[in-house]
Amino acid sequence: MKDNTTNISAIGLNLRSIKTFEFFFKKTCKGRYVLCESHNDANITLVDIDVPGSNNALKEQQLINPKNKFVCLSIADNNKLNLPHIKKPINSASLIAILDSFAKVEPSKESKDIVADNTNKTNDLIARENSRQFNKNRSALAGRHIGANDDTGFFGDNEDISTKNSKDITKVTYHPKKMFQGAVIEGYHIAKQNNCAIQVTALGISIIIDPSNSKVYTTTPERIFRPICLLETNNKAQFKHLGVEHLKDKVSHFQSNKDTDDNCSDIDTFLWKITLWSSRGRIPEDTDLSVPVYLAHWPNLTRLDNIPHAPRIAALLISAPDTLCHVAEKLQIPQRYVFGFYSAAHTLNLSSNARRQVDSLFKPVDKPVSQSRSILRKIFKHITRKSQADNSIQKQNNAQ
Amino acid sequence: MVSNNLKIIFSGPVGAGKTTAIQTLSDTPPISTNESASDMTKKRKRETTVAMDYGTMNLDGNEKIHLYGTPGQERFNFMWDILTSGGLGLVMLIDNTRKDPIKDLLFFINSFKDYIDKTALSIGITRTDLRSYPRISNYHQALKDININVPVFQVDAREYSDVAMLVQALLFSIDPGVGTDNE
Ligand SMILES: Nc1nc2c(ncn2[C@@H]2O[C@H](COP(=O)(O)OP(=O)(O)OP(=O)(O)O)[C@@H](O)[C@H]2O)c(=O)[nH]1
Ligand SMILES: [Mg+2]
Numbered sequence: 334m335k336d337n338t339t340n341i342s343a344i345g346l347n348l349r350s351i352k353t354f355e356f357f358f359k360k361t362c363k364g365r366y367v368l369c370e371s372h373n374d375a376n377i378t379l380v381d382i383d384v385p386g387s388n389n390a391l392k393e394q395q396l397i398n399p400k401n402k403f404v405c406l407s408i409a410d411n412n413k414l415n416l417p418h419i420k421k422p423i424n425s426a427s428l429i430a431i432l433d434s435f436a437k438v439e440p441s442k443e444s445k446d447i448v449a450d451n452t453n454k455t456n457d458l459i460a461r462e463n464s465r466q467f468n469k470n471r472s473a474l475a476g477r478h479i480g481a482n483d484d485t486g487f488f489g490d491n492e493d494i495s496t497k498n499s500k501d502i503t504k505v506t507y508h509p510k511k512m513f514q515g516a517v518i519e520g521y522h523i524a525k526q527n528n529c530a531i532q533v534t535a536l537g538i539s540i541i542i543d544p545s546n547s548k549v550y551t552t553t554p555e556r557i558f559r560p561i562c563l564l565e566t567n568n569k570a571q572f573k574h575l576g577v578e579h580l581k582d583k584v585s586h587f588q589s590n591k592d593t594d595d596n597c598s599d600i601d602t603f604l605w606k607i608t609l610w611s612s613r614g615r616i617p618e619d620t621d622l623s624v625p626v627y628l629a630h631w632p633n634l635t636r637l638d639n640i641p642h643a644p645r646i647a648a649l650l651i652s653a654p655d656t657l658c659h660v661a662e663k664l665q666i667p668q669r670y671v672f673g674f675y676s677a678a679h680t681l682n683l684s685s686n687a688r689r690q691v692d693s694l695f696k697p698v699d700k701p702v703s704q705s706r707s708i709l710r711k712i713f714k715h716i717t718r719k720s721q722a723d724n725s726i727q728k729q730n731n732a733q
Numbered sequence: 734m735v736s737n738n739l740k741i742i743f744s745g746p747v748g749a750g751k752t753t754a755i756q757t758l759s760d761t762p763p764i765s766t767n768e769s770a771s772d773m774t775k776k777r778k779r780e781t782t783v784a785m786d787y788g789t790m791n792l793d794g795n796e797k798i799h800l801y802g803t804p805g806q807e808r809f810n811f812m813w814d815i816l817t818s819g820g821l822g823l824v825m826l827i828d829n830t831r832k833d834p835i836k837d838l839l840f841f842i843n844s845f846k847d848y849i850d851k852t853a854l855s856i857g858i859t860r861t862d863l864r865s866y867p868r869i870s871n872y873h874q875a876l877k878d879i880n881i882n883v884p885v886f887q888v889d890a891r892e893y894s895d896v897a898m899l900v901q902a903l904l905f906s907i908d909p910g911v912g913t914d915n916e
Contacts, residue, residue: 353804422844546865547868630873630876630877630882630885631882631883631884631885631886631902633869633885633886633887634884634886634898634902635886635887635888635894635895635898636886636887642912644884644898644901644902644905645905645909645911645912647884647902647905648902648905648906648909649905649909651882651906652909663909663910664909664910664912664913665913706908706910706911708739708792708796709821709904709907709908709911710911710912711792711793711794711796712790712792712798712900712904713901713904713911713912714792714793715790715791715792715793716790716897716900716901719893719897720893720894720897723893723894724894
């Protein structure tokens with residue numbers, strides 16, 4: 334035994350806890366403390382007093398090894414035993430402080446870089462390579478979040494515009510209310526207001542919106558939806574209330590339809606997609622490009638169709654409201670992606686022009702950006718590359 | 734020695750998918766200190782992590798990002814602040830099938846408060862395929878109540894694209910300008 338190590342024994346700790354302490358003493362305390370099996374060899378004894386029987390074992394040890402120091406661990410705030418006490422969850426600093434005070438050693442200065450340089454030192458841990466074989470059944474959306482695939486018809490090909498030119502502005506606006514998108518949104522409002530399923534019929538297409546589970550049912554395949562979204566409904570949409578039985582019948586009819594593989598989707602996923610097809614990289618006509626827009630919170634991007642740069646746009650708008658053109662400029666990306674993102678987020682009630690002070694819901698918190706951008710960028714590139722590889726494997730699997 | 738900053742922490746309650754998420758992302762065979770679970774944990778799953786998970790993302794130019802997973806069980810909490818000295822930020826995973834996932838969320842946010850204040854946070858809600866409530870909007874509401882506005886996504890820890898989105902959101906929360914090419 335080295336001179337500067339203090340032996341610690343334990344009462345009431347199971348194998349897992351012991352392993353954790355071993356790791357902690359070895360790595361964090363750099364071997365100043367070691368766990369020993371016999372209380373007779375120990376200077377300090379840790380006692381988990383929440384474990385039945387540990388009180389008796391403690392009393393026994395206090396008689397046999399009166400010179401030992403005893404430290405209680407418990408979920409309670411304190412103990413009735415008049416002993417030093419550490420409340421669970423155990424804070425490493427308080428644990429070290431108590432141990433150091435008993436061991437009369439200099440407090441550790443080295444506990445900072447503990448883990449990062451342990452890469453090669455983890456041999457004593459139970460190495461276990463887990464099989465990566467898992468269920469590859471993905472939803473139609475999963476696996477498509479990263480990497481700009483613009484074969485979707487989501488963004489059109491509008492060039493960037495100058496906000497000073499009003500003719501330019503009309504080029505990048507559209508009228509959601511007049512289109513299929515408007516009918517769907519209206520149907521959703523009615524459904525929510527009446528707490529009842531609604532069948533929306535417009536341009537010869539029917540969908541059912543069930544607000545009780547936020548689902549949309551339809552038999553119309555995507556290849557038909559996409560062009561339909563560009564047509565005006567001429568205010569001829571119909572909305573029909575469906576009772577519970579009627580809904581059941583309709584849903585089972587829709588679900589038995591073999592024409593489409595995805596007859597049911599989350600309402601947010603559906604609205605997001607419909608909006609992207611309708612807007613094609615444009616913004617609703619009542620958007621003021623000179624006024625900043627806010628984003629109330631991050632969209633659930635893992636379950637929504639991919640918009641190139643969506644996480645960056647979201648991060649920027651969450652940090653503070655900004656005008657859409659300025660966002661595109663700051664991120665150095667085509668405006669149509671920012672416009673498409675805004676339109677889709679607007680449909681989900683997440684984003685709008687920040688007209689009042691209160692619209693900038695959260696004050697941006699200034700955090701020191703201590704990370705170098707080059708390393709963040711490397712991580713980003715790495716993820717993007719792997720995602721693309723993952724996607725192509727996925728496509729192959731789907732094709733088979 | 735590796736810079737302490739090149740580290741991402743994964744945390745969350747027992748069985749939320751921390752070990753799995755690190756396996757999904759890691760370019761090297763991950764190391765876990767898993768054991769077959771006994772007592773309470775066993776009711777929910779066969780294995781649990783006792784000390785930590787470890788994996789790496791191997792970047793260009795021989796650089797590595799170290800991925801660390803904290804043990805989920807609360808009694809191993811003291812590992813948490815060991816693992817969270819420095820680093821890029823925290824990916825928090827919450828298991829939607831647990832008894833009160835919103836309470837889990839608040840507990841973990843509270844436990845890592847200092848760390849989150851200093852770095853960045855993204856939150857993945859796992860197992861929504863098994864139980865759809867609470868909804869993502871409920872999580873946002875709970876976060877809004879404590880004035881926190883961070884990315885929250887439905888994720889499956891086994892899916893690369895889901896876990897990668899959590900990491901991306903973390904990066905962009907630190908610096909939205911990261912993806913710009915010509916600087
Ligand atoms: N169905 C489903 N299973 C998931 C999902 N995410 C992870 N899992 C599974 O959940 C199980 C538990 O995951 P782990 O990675 O062991 O959880 P952990 O957070 O490391 O747990 P502890 O180490 O005990 O704290 C694994 O079998 C995963 O494959 C999900 O979204 N859906
Ligand atoms: Mg684990």
